[in-house]
Amino acid sequence: MIAVQILGLALIVAVAWDAAVTVLHPDREGLLATAVRRVVWSATTRLSTRLGTFxxxxxGPAMLACTFxxxxxxAIVGLALAVWRLLDTDFAVQTPLGTPDFADALYYAAGTITVLGYGDLTPLSTQAQLISVFGAGVGFTMFTGMATxxxxxxxxxxxxxxFTLALHDDARGQGGVTMLTDCLAEAGVDETRERCRSWAEHLRAVDEMAHRYPLVAxxxxxxxxxxxxxxxxxxxAEAxxxxxxxxxxxxxxxTAAEALCSAQARMQCTVAEIYxxxxxxxxxxxPVPSERDRAAVSLVDxxxxxxxxxxxxxxxxxxxxDTACRTRIFLEGLHRWSRSDPPQHEWSP
Structure with missing residues (x-):
């Protein structure tokens, strides 16, 4: 009985830790959240070949729902294991359940974790009360964290x-090369410098989101x-x-171009490490640039x-x-991961 209780409590602690790491830690993602993300995304990419890209x-919503x-x-299973063998001796049963079994333990655990508590099963001993309060506390904290x-x-x-809308509007149906070239030719260096700084800020925001919310970024x-x-x-990247x-x-x-380059390189590394x-x-x-990358830069020039x-x-x-090489590596990897259309750069022949 003690071994089952310890197993149940350990499972609750493990779940609480996984949720806390995912929700609260700025640099980590829980094991369950990571597994769900990979499984759901893999299923989504397979379904997209049959049902379409919609x-x-x-x-994203499926990942959040499945993780939660x-x-x-x-947590319910863990609490059920912790109280299962106590139902006969340490609980007051106010309905004719007969001999309580594991299904009754699951029922009590579900009511406690979700902080509903119907009152037909009441802990009497100190041990049962402490376990119940611990389960309710974990459940309440978990639901609050999930909502946040x-x-x-x-x-x-x-x-x-x-960020995506800003780039969509700036590109005006063209690519990044034309986007920056037109800005430089029409608006001058000062406006182009401000545009580069704006793009760098957008990239930092995307980098932070991927870093903070890898589950859905x-x-x-x-x-x-x-x-x-x-x-x-x-x-x-083309810009x-x-x-x-x-x-x-x-x-x-x-200076603005180099800051933009640094922001992009950091974002690419973050996304690559996660996905x-x-x-x-x-x-x-x-990166090991190829003649293809050098030819791309020559076309830009x-x-x-x-x-x-x-x-x-x-x-x-x-x-x-080097940046063109990193861009090619990154976007090709992103294409394989998402099974999207191969990236066609504006500098491609």
Whole structure:
């Protein structure tokens, strides 16, 4: 009996820890939350091939619901195990249940964890009372944390959506290269510098959301294309490469371009560590540019020179080439993970 009680209490503690880590810790995600995220996303990507991409809009809510339900059910089972053998001796039964069994323990645990408590099973001994109060406390705290987490997630998704809408409006149906080139040619260096700083702030917000809410940061999707985070990330990555090249023509843009590049690199590493796996993370940490990446930067250089009406720069653009390489690695990994259409860069032939 003691072993079963210890097992039940240990299960409650494990569930409470998993929930606390997911909801409260800024750098961690619970084991159950991680497992649910991976299983639901894998199922969603498989279903999308049969039912269409609209199922992606259901992935985020399904992850939250399944995670919360998993915590509640495991806490109920844990409390049921803890009180099961006490029902005969340590509880007053006010309804003719007969000999209490495990189903009755589950019934009592469900009422206690959800803080409903019908009163037909009442703990009498100190041990039973302490276990019941502990279970009720865990349940109340868990429900409060889940409600708070949902509110924070909705706010985080709204922040991410503002980023995708901003990039959608800035791109105006074009890519990131045209987006930055037109801004530089039409509005000048000062406006382009402010635009780069704005994009960097958006990327930091996305990075923080992915870091803080890995359960839903890149899995909470909308059916509307302007809210697609992958498209927005492609546009801003192209703009980052273009800004780094443009700094050779407009030195006043260099600081903002490098800050944008740093914000993007950090965001890409965060997303890769959470969603894309060790292989992509390692390649991002040590990129090896190919001729394809160098050709991409050359096309960007030609586009800028033509738009600004100046000779093509003879600079090597090493940082731009490295950034183009990281962008290719990151977006290809993101494409494989989400099974979305292959990324087509504006600089692609």
């Amino acid at each position: 199922v992606f809009a259901l992935a 339900l998993g915590w509640i059910l495991l 987490y949902v509110i924070e997630v909705v706010g985080g998704v709204a922040t991410r959506n503002r 890149f899995t909470y999707r909308s059916r509307r294309p302007e809210y697609d985070p992958e498209r927005a990330l492609r546009h801003v 980052t490469v273009t800004a780094l090249v443009a700094a050779e023509y407009a030195p006043g843009l260099r 894309l796996g060790d292989a992509v993370t390692r390649r991002l940490a040590d 030609d586009s800028l020179a033509a738009a600004l009406g100046v000779p093509v720069s003879q600079a090597e653009h090493r940082r731009a080439v």
